[in-house]
Amino acid sequence: MNKTVTITDNSTGKSIECPIMEGTHGEPVIDTRALSKELGMFTFDPAFVTTASCKSAITFIDGDRGILLHRGYPIEQLAEKSSYLEVCYLLLNGELPTQQQMDTFTFSIRRLSILHEGLLSFFNGFQHNAHPMAMLAGVVAGMSSYYHEEMDIYNPAHRDMCAIRLIGKMPTIAAKSFRYLLGRPYVYPQHNLGYVENFFNMMFYLPNREMPMNPTAVKALEIMLILHADHEQNASTSTVRLAGSSQANPYACVAAGIATLWGPAHGGANEAVINMLQEIGDVKNIPAYIELVKDKNNPTRLMGFGHRVYKNFDPRATIIRTACHQLLGELDASGEQQPMFEIAMELERIALEDEYFIERKLYPNVDFYSGIILSALGIPTKMFTVLFAVARTAGWIAQWKEMIEDPDMKIGRPRQLYIGAAQRDYVPVAQRL
Ligand code: ACO
Secondary structure (H helix, E strand, C coil): CCCEEEEEECCCCEEEEEEEECCCCCCCEECCCHHHHHHCCCCCCHHHCCCCCCCCCCEEEECCCCEEEECCEEHHHHHHHCCHHHHHHHHHHCCCCCHHHHHHHHHHHHHCCCCCHHHHHHHHHCCCCCCHHHHHHHHHHHHHHCCHHHCCCCCHHHHHHHHHHHHHHHHHHHHHHHHHHHCCCCCCCCCCCCHHHHHHHHHHCCCCCCCCCCHHHHHHHHHHHHHCCCCCCCHHHHHHHHHHHCCCCHHHHHHHHHHHHCCCCCCCHHHHHHHHHHHHCCHHHHHHHHHHHHCCCCCCCCCCECCCCCCCCCHHHHHHHHHHHHHHHHHCCCCCCHHHHHHHHHHHHHHHHCHHHHHCCCCECHHHHHHHHHHHCCCCHHHHHHHHHHHHHHHHHHHHHHHHCCCCCCCCCCCCCCCCCCCCCCCCHHHCC
16 A cells, blocks of 8 residues: 555644655655645755655765665765775766776866866966865856857766866866965876876976875775765755756756855865864863753754764764874874874863753764865865765765756755745835835
């Protein structure tokens, strides 16, 4: 028997049966689409806390059990055994690639990693101290002005081309924005380097200096990219989908996703965590800071703690915590990052024992540690969210592609509960009191 939920309007006695839909995993959802037609009502769900906005076969999260699967594969296995580009392929195509498919994919990404010289000149219009997220959003939106001949969203080959172009060029744009801030010359992508090595080279190469490539650093960044590659219908991904539902081009949609990611409640959290750790400055200041974030009269939050979906632990935080220990052990010979890491560890310990955090199920999220890893890799704080955007490009574009390929795609259009003034007549200015 098909399961349903009965919704009755007590004022009229009219009822409708709403079907219950079941996915592969996770909570069932109530199909409320008949509500407005049959009862003349909408659902009220600010911030979409209990709304499934789409069907998706890409990523599954069980927030209570700390599970994250991409196309069915657990994040722990992908972080240990896969590479970022292989995860990109998986997200985009649904299956792990054969060797030949992977070689072709990698070749295309490398081939399209270079920027049109005209796009490079966009950077000159930015302030010398602009936030690199502003540059990233602007330049990615600007890509639509260069590749419009291969931008027919209903052409599958064009969609694939847009995906490869975005994944290929994102690290180049990110590295260029970093070098622009420092006034350093642009470094072209190298075809003989892996995705992560190439990124490091574009970021840090100087003609007058040796550029050693540390395998531990490369592995740490690879893990960090894998962990951030997709996270189902989060704020930036939902933004990409909403923008895409109007049939806007994918570069514009991803630029909208970048803008959304920028906020400190989302991708900006990794930057905010480092600022917070620096503000705390010493382990002895932690108790006072904990009191501050618990104070309801103060808007300060413990950055890197809490998640809309994970109410037990964030599996990405567990993986990245281990990577963080390894990296600091091997790279941080000078111990430069150690005090910050010690403050983070102590903050985590105290917060996890505190009733306030236990009651509200607030656990460290991935960004609590990712900032420390990025700092240890020599990446400046302003670039943290940019790195998150580089990684999340795969998820954004895979989700956008899935939506366009869905025959039921419609423009996204939420409704509202209007609480403004009732209808009234216009009053000429001379008659207003
Ligand atoms: N520090 C202190 N208190 C918090 C925190 C925090 N980090 N997060 C939530 N709370 C409290 C709230 O004040 C609220 O308390 P109340 O019930 O007494 O009013 C309760 O916990 C529930 O909080 P909500 O804001 O309703 O939780 P929501 O699910 O909407 O928010 C969010 C999730 C935005 C991530 C929030 O936990 C937060 O602001 N965290 C800090 C920022 C952060 O780390 N963001 C990264 C998210 S992960 C990512 O994007 C990769």
